[in-house]
Amino acid sequence: MTDHQRRMQRKKDVVDERIEKATEERGVLILMKGNGKGKSSSAFGTLARSLGHGKRGAVIQFIKGRRETGEYLFFRDHPRLTWQIMGQGFTWETQDRARDIEAAEAAWAVAKGLLENPAIDLIVLDEMSYMFKYGYLDVAPIVEALRNRPVHQNVIITGRTMATPLQEIADTISVVNDERHAFRAGVKAQAGIEY
Numbered sequence: 001m002t003d004h005q006r007r008m009q010r011k012k013d014v015v016d017e018r019i020e021k022a023t024e025e026r027g028v029l030i031l032m033k034g035n036g037k038g039k040s041s042s043a044f045g046t047l048a049r050s051l052g053h054g055k056r057g058a059v060i061q062f063i064k065g066r067r068e069t070g071e072y073l074f075f076r077d078h079p080r081l082t083w084q085i086m087g088q089g090f091t092w093e094t095q096d097r098a099r100d101i102e103a104a105e106a107a108w109a110v111a112k113g114l115l116e117n118p119a120i121d122l123i124v125l126d127e128m129s130y131m132f133k134y135g136y137l138d139v140a141p142i143v144e145a146l147r148n149r150p151v152h153q154n155v156i157i158t159g160r161t162m163a164t165p166l167q168e169i170a171d172t173i174s175v176v177n178d179e180r181h182a183f184r185a186g187v188k189a190q191a192g193i194e195y
């Protein structure tokens with residue numbers, strides 16, 4: 001056996017042992033956070049993966065974009081998916097806090113129903129973290145709903161900063177760092193990349 005083979009064998013043993021230990025079957029709560037580009041697109045990539053396996057999904061977008069995104073146009077007609085964009089929702093331009101809170105609560109009511117529905121395999125709560133940051137929603141009832149959700153249900157929450165109580169109950173947390181972004185070099189946002 002060469003040195004390389006020995007090293008690889010050791011690595012394989014370690015991995016095999018870990019695989020053997022990971023026997024629990026349940027849904028997970030995944031948080032995608034950080035200032036870099038890639039949080040929402042990662043969530044929608046996982047959604048494609050899940051739908052590909054014949055599973056059912058739901059998306060709630062807590063921030064209403066100014067235009068229809070490519071992911072919405074691509075996924076919206078999928079027969080095993082529901083897609084909700086927060087009503088009059090929060091945008092970077094809104095000034096009307098009362099109206100934003102009303103929209104946030106309406107979106108949360110939909111999310112709550114999904115979190116009680118065992119037929120839904122994956123729920124994406126896109127940009128939900130802003131609701132806590134701006135005090136539009138209370139985090140405690142959301143933590144409770146997440147804790148009590150159907151055991152096989154997976155949930156992905158995206159947003160730059162995450163509320164601590166969500167981090168405490170999350171199974172997987174990934175941080176997307178902003179090392180560089182084309183926007184700062186003056187590159188205009190483009191369809192199919194930014195939205």
Ligand code: ATP
Pocket residue numbers: 035036037038039040041042127158160176178181183184189193194195
């Ligand atoms: P994406 O939807 O591309 O995965 P994201 O969900 O990680 O991005 P958000 O904070 O939701 O990031 O911002 C979404 C939009 O802002 C996208 O158009 C993205 O290209 C852009 N964006 C993300 N991070 C940055 C950044 N650090 N600087 C400038 N623009 C950014």
Ligand code: MG
Pocket residue numbers: 039040041127158159
């Ligand atoms: Mg995003």
